[in-house]
Amino acid sequence: MGMLNNRMNLFVIIVGLLLFLLPFIYESRTLLILLTQIFIFAIFAMSYDLLLGYTGIVSFGHAMFFGIGAYSTGIILHRMESTIFTVLLSLLVGILLSLVISILVGFLTLRLKSHFFAMLTLAFASLFLVVAEKWRTLTYGNDGFTFPLPEFLRDRTYFYLVSLTFMIAIYFLLKRFTESPFGKVLVAIRENERRVESLGFHPLYYKVIASVVAGTTASISGSLYVLSLRFVNTSVFTMEMTLDALLMTIIGGVGTLIGPIIGSGLIEFAHHLLTDLASISPIFERWIIFFGILYILTVIFFPLGIVGTIRNRISGKGKKEKYAKKTVAG
Amino acid sequence: MEVLLKTENLETFIGQYHILQGVTFEAIRGEVTVLLGRNGAGKTTTLRTILGLSPPSRGKVFFKQKEIQELPTYKTANLGIGYVPEDQGIFPYLTVEEHFKIATKGKGDKVNERIETTLALFPDLKQFWRKQAGVLSGGQKQMLAIARAYINYNELLMIDEPSKGLAPIVVEKVMETLERMKGETTIILVEQNYLMAEYLGDRFYIIDDGKTVLSGEMKELKEHEEWRKKYLGIS
Amino acid sequence: MEQIVNLLINGLATGMLIFLLAAGLTLIFGLMDVLNFAHGGFFAWGAYSGIWFYGVTGQYVLAILFAMFVGLVLGALTEKLIIKPVYGNHIQQILITLGFMLVLSELLKVIWGPNQLPAHAPEWLSGSWLIGDIIIIKYRVFIIVVGLIAFFTIHFILKKTRIGLIVRAGVMNKEMVEAMGIHIQKIFMLVFMVGASLAALSGLLLAPYSGVIYAEMGMDFAILAFIVVVIGGMGSFTGSLLAAILVGLSGSFMAYYVSELSIAVNMLLMILVLIFRPQGLFYGKG
Ligand SMILES: Nc1ncnc2c1ncn2[C@@H]1O[C@H](COP(=O)(O)OP(=O)(O)OP(=O)(O)O)[C@@H](O)[C@H]1O
Ligand SMILES: [Mg+2]
Numbered sequence: 001m002g003m004l005n006n007r008m009n010l011f012v013i014i015v016g017l018l019l020f021l022l023p024f025i026y027e028s029r030t031l032l033i034l035l036t037q038i039f040i041f042a043i044f045a046m047s048y049d050l051l052l053g054y055t056g057i058v059s060f061g062h063a064m065f066f067g068i069g070a071y072s073t074g075i076i077l078h079r080m081e082s083t084i085f086t087v088l089l090s091l092l093v094g095i096l097l098s099l100v101i102s103i104l105v106g107f108l109t110l111r112l113k114s115h116f117f118a119m120l121t122l123a124f125a126s127l128f129l130v131v132a133e134k135w136r137t138l139t140y141g142n143d144g145f146t147f148p149l150p151e152f153l154r155d156r157t158y159f160y161l162v163s164l165t166f167m168i169a170i171y172f173l174l175k176r177f178t179e180s181p182f183g184k185v186l187v188a189i190r191e192n193e194r195r196v197e198s199l200g201f202h203p204l205y206y207k208v209i210a211s212v213v214a215g216t217t218a219s220i221s222g223s224l225y226v227l228s229l230r231f232v233n234t235s236v237f238t239m240e241m242t243l244d245a246l247l248m249t250i251i252g253g254v255g256t257l258i259g260p261i262i263g264s265g266l267i268e269f270a271h272h273l274l275t276d277l278a279s280i281s282p283i284f285e286r287w288i289i290f291f292g293i294l295y296i297l298t299v300i301f302f303p304l305g306i307v308g309t310i311r312n313r314i315s316g317k318g319k320k321e322k323y324a325k326k327t328v329a330g
Numbered sequence: 331m332e333v334l335l336k337t338e339n340l341e342t343f344i345g346q347y348h349i350l351q352g353v354t355f356e357a358i359r360g361e362v363t364v365l366l367g368r369n370g371a372g373k374t375t376t377l378r379t380i381l382g383l384s385p386p387s388r389g390k391v392f393f394k395q396k397e398i399q400e401l402p403t404y405k406t407a408n409l410g411i412g413y414v415p416e417d418q419g420i421f422p423y424l425t426v427e428e429h430f431k432i433a434t435k436g437k438g439d440k441v442n443e444r445i446e447t448t449l450a451l452f453p454d455l456k457q458f459w460r461k462q463a464g465v466l467s468g469g470q471k472q473m474l475a476i477a478r479a480y481i482n483y484n485e486l487l488m489i490d491e492p493s494k495g496l497a498p499i500v501v502e503k504v505m506e507t508l509e510r511m512k513g514e515t516t517i518i519l520v521e522q523n524y525l526m527a528e529y530l531g532d533r534f535y536i537i538d539d540g541k542t543v544l545s546g547e548m549k550e551l552k553e554h555e556e557w558r559k560k561y562l563g564i565s
Numbered sequence: 566m567e568q569i570v571n572l573l574i575n576g577l578a579t580g581m582l583i584f585l586l587a588a589g590l591t592l593i594f595g596l597m598d599v600l601n602f603a604h605g606g607f608f609a610w611g612a613y614s615g616i617w618f619y620g621v622t623g624q625y626v627l628a629i630l631f632a633m634f635v636g637l638v639l640g641a642l643t644e645k646l647i648i649k650p651v652y653g654n655h656i657q658q659i660l661i662t663l664g665f666m667l668v669l670s671e672l673l674k675v676i677w678g679p680n681q682l683p684a685h686a687p688e689w690l691s692g693s694w695l696i697g698d699i700i701i702i703k704y705r706v707f708i709i710v711v712g713l714i715a716f717f718t719i720h721f722i723l724k725k726t727r728i729g730l731i732v733r734a735g736v737m738n739k740e741m742v743e744a745m746g747i748h749i750q751k752i753f754m755l756v757f758m759v760g761a762s763l764a765a766l767s768g769l770l771l772a773p774y775s776g777v778i779y780a781e782m783g784m785d786f787a788i789l790a791f792i793v794v795v796i797g798g799m800g801s802f803t804g805s806l807l808a809a810i811l812v813g814l815s816g817s818f819m820a821y822y823v824s825e826l827s828i829a830v831n832m833l834l835m836i837l838v839l840i841f842r843p844q845g846l847f848y849g850k851g
Contacts, residue, residue: 058659060602108836114655115600116839119791123832126788130828192345239784243667250660286675292668299661300650383740407746419741421734432730433745478745 008258016168023157032160033228038268039163040224043170044241045248045260047217052246053255054178055210056190058114061105061121063241064128065215068101069094069222074232075138078147087150087227094219102215106208122239129237144233153227163224167261170217174257177213186210187255247295253305262306267291333392334359334486334516335380335411340389340399342379349375350386351540357486362508362517364531364548366524366562372540373520374416377488381413382406393486408435412479416490416520420471422464426455429463433478444481451510452477469500476507486516493523505529524562528552536561567699572817578705578774580813581712585767586790587797587805588719589760595736595800597753598655599648602662604764604790605783606669607636607643611765612772612782613673616684625687629711632769633762639669640761644754670780681779684772708770715763716806723802732756736800789816792835798845807847 023032044066051057072094073087080086109120132139139145153159177183188196189203196203226232235241244267245260252263274287302309335357342350353376357363365373378384380391382403391399398406407413421429430448434441449456452473458466463474472492479487492508493501505526508517512530521527527534531548538561551557590604615632619625647665651657685691686704693702723729731752735742743749771786772778793812797804812831819827838846 056656058656060663108840112839112843114659115594116795116843118602118659119600119795120836120839123788123791123835127829127832243663246660246663285679286671289668289671289675292664292671295664296647296661296668299657299664303657381744383744402748403740403743404746404748407744413744415741415744419738419744421737421741423737424730424734428730428734432727432734432742432747435746482746 019164023160032156034272036160036163036228038265039167040221041268042167042261042264044218044221045245045264046174046257047214048245049249049257049260050210050214052249055186055207058118059121060118060242061125062218062245063237064125065098065218066222066241067128067237068097069219070226070232070236073223074147074226078145082148082150084150091223094223095216098215098219099212102212106211110207111204129234132234132237142234146231149230247291250295250298251305253307256307259305259307332359336392338390340379340386342375342384342386344384349540353542355535355542357516357518359516361532362512362519362530364527364534365520365537366534367537371537373537374490377490410485412484412487414475414479414489418471418475420463420475423462425460425462426458429474429478433481435482448477448481469496472504488518490520491522493526570699572821574705576814576817578708579816580810581708582767582771583789583793583813584712584806584809585715585763586786587793587809589763590790591794591800591805592756593760596756599658603666605787606666607639607761607764608768608786609670609673609780609783610639611636611768612778613677615769616772616778629769632765636762636765637758640758644757673780681777684778686773704773792831795835796838797847801847804845804847
């Protein structure tokens with residue numbers, strides 16, 4: 001694993017450097033925007049992977065934190081002067097709100113069995129959606145609102161670099177986190193919660209922390225997302241957002257962190273391509289259906305996703321086989 | 331002496347744990363075969379493995395000379411194996427009557443006849459006929475669970491710790507009932523209550539750490555106090 | 566007075582719709598330990614296929630039967646292709662049923678287009694009765710009647726037939742039912758089909774009530790059904806009726822008096838139930 005790990009780090013650094021140089025070599029506004037989008041969703045999907053892949057919990061309400069970040073940034077930049085300071089402040093507010101809410105929701109829900117947890121998170125997220133729809137004085141309801149950006153962020157190249165930096169930094173931070181002793185306990189919980197408990201650990205406490213880290217990370221991606229659009233509406237709280245993260249994580253590969261990045265690239269890229277194809281046949285407008293089917297097949301036949309399956313091939317089978325079953329199997 | 335059921339080197343995993351690591355024993359028609367062993371030795375798992383509730387990863391189960399370890403649970407049960415699980419497996423919101431009805435195979439008069447015969451053996455259950463089984467006492471639940479396994483005239487009954495959690499006087503009643511069933515049917519009995527095992531059993535097997543380690547006729551175990559000390563922790 | 570009667574009827578009608586959706590969900594959960602996140606998909610499919618059929622033939626009663634048939638077929642396919650490969654694995658189940666929900670609603674858009682479609686009640690169910698000075702809308706009464714018929718039919722099957730007995734026993738202890746020689750997998754399939762069919766019925770009944778159908782209607786309503794399943798007690802059929810009426814009524818009165826709070830109150834109820842009485846308020850009522 002160690003060798004593989006080093007090679008993986010090297011790979012990430014090289015690809016990261018290439019991506020940093022890209023805007024100076026090849027100037028394409030469309031590509032920059034697309035890649036920016038990919039980076040932002042990769043952050044969101046990685047935060048989801050922390051829950052699903054590393055801790056073995058399925059949340060259907062992760063959009064909640066994405067939306068909290070999105071609205072924090074939107075509302076603050078809409079109401080206050082738009083400067084670097086307020087942008088940072090809005091990120092921070094989103095993080096703090098997510099922190100508080102993930103602790104509250106976590107303690108309420110994480111002691112429940114997987115079914116109930118999934119259901120309850122779904123319900124919580126829909127509650128936030130309702131609030132965003134109804135609290136019109138703050139959110140302007142379904143239609144949402146636009147807001148100004150500070151000068152430097154209006155530059156697409158600059159924003160591209162900022163998003164890329166965020167993605168890479170978060171990737172390495174989460175990697176550190178998952179490889180720490182704490183992260184090892186999370187994986188142990190995924191594998192066999194009762195055993196972890198009998199060893200004297202308190203799984204609830206670990207799960208809450210994991211959901212706090214996942215929630216705050218998701219909030220950052222939500223903030224970046226609306227910064228890239230200069231606009232926010234209730235769609236950030238919808239089920240579709242959570243579904244996107246789920247598709248990216250599952251298809252890319254659960255419990256790998258790099259998988260969600262690849263999943264994000266794949267899905268956003270395909271989205272882009274297939275939307276263009278929609279002029280040929282309207283079936284391509286429903287591009288998500290292909291991913292839905294791909295996703296179902298992945299869950300049944302390749303529960304490790306792209307990255308996991310490839311990694312398995314490289315490092316030989318044997319004991320990895322069991323891991324394959326376990327990851328999504330829980 | 332006809333061997334009704336036989337297992338060969340059963341190995342069973344639960345999750346990643348290797349629970350059974352070689353269980354081999356025979357149950358002879360008409361006899362009571364007792365499985366003994368400490369808490370957690372693997373007795374319950376052995377019964378569940380035979381029934382296919384925790385399927386084995388290796389080893390064989392023969393019932394009337396036929397291999398059955400690959401059969402799904404319902405098919406195994408339909409061969410004529412009745413099961414009384416350790417927790418009795420009572421349906422708390424079904425009435426006693428419904429327990430009898432759901433357990434009885436076949437149609438029409440046959441059903442009523444079987445219910446009659448079974449009730450003759452378990453007369454106490456009659457007075458709770460229309461009551462939900464959840465309100466019965468522990469002993470009554472145990473009787474109901476045994477009756478439910480008995481009602482199809484199964485050739486083999488597997489009964490898991492029928493004395494568990496019952497007051498001594500109730501244990502005696504259960505014992506009397508089992509004694510009356512003995513001879514009519516073959517029984518595999520898992521029991522921690524040594525006196526009951528000794529009283530009912532013809533043959534014993536001791537399971538330790540997932541393996542059968544010792545077997546013989548019940549009277550041999552009676553004579554060898556040191557075996558009981560070593561494997562069962564009793565004198 | 567008039568207002569109260571109307572809110573009552575509204576609430577009961579909504580309650581019945583939620584009940585029809587929740588009934589299958591609760592039985593499937595109780596029996597198979599599967600929480601089917603695609604259940605709302607059957608609901609939306611029932612609405613679309615039924616309204617389409619009604620548009621083609623002009624026969625509303627036949628459209629109801631058609632929608633229920635579509636539900637049966639979808640249920641059978643789902644059980645075989647989607648649920649069976651992942652039995653016993655909760656996380657895979659949750660993931661796969663949600664993915665399937667996505668596919669079901671996208672398919673609706675492929676076939677019938679992404680926009681909302683209008684839906685109307687037939688002539689004989691339109692309009693209202695005037696009793697004293699109270700106006701009673703016919704279609705809402707119709708929903709209540711159909712809901713009650715469905716409830717009593719299934720209640721009868723559960724209480725009086727052998728299959729019903731097996732289902733009830735299976736909800737309490739599946740392994741024991743198998744150990745008595747009953748092939749419970751076959752019963753799973755049946756229950757899944759009936760559950761899907763009831764969901765489809767519910768979707769079709771809702772269509773003229775709300776006037777429009779859209780692909781996401783399934784998920785919106787499924788959340789209410791989840792709430793009902795939890796409050797009623799997972800696996801409890803009667804419990805789901807009582808809880809659905811409770812949620813329907815509280816929704817209708819709340820929407821009238823404090824509309825902002827209605828979903829919040831239901832959710833709060835669910836959270837409280839999950840925390841303090843996870844077996845549900847009505848568990849044990851069968
Ligand atoms: N679901 C499970 N997960 C993990 N381990 C299990 C599970 N079920 C049983 N075991 C373990 O398998 C071993 C054998 O259990 P089993 O119930 O067969 O023992 P037993 O001999 O019947 O014990 P007892 O006398 O306590 O009933 C025990 O160590 C138990 O902890
Ligand atoms: Mg036992």
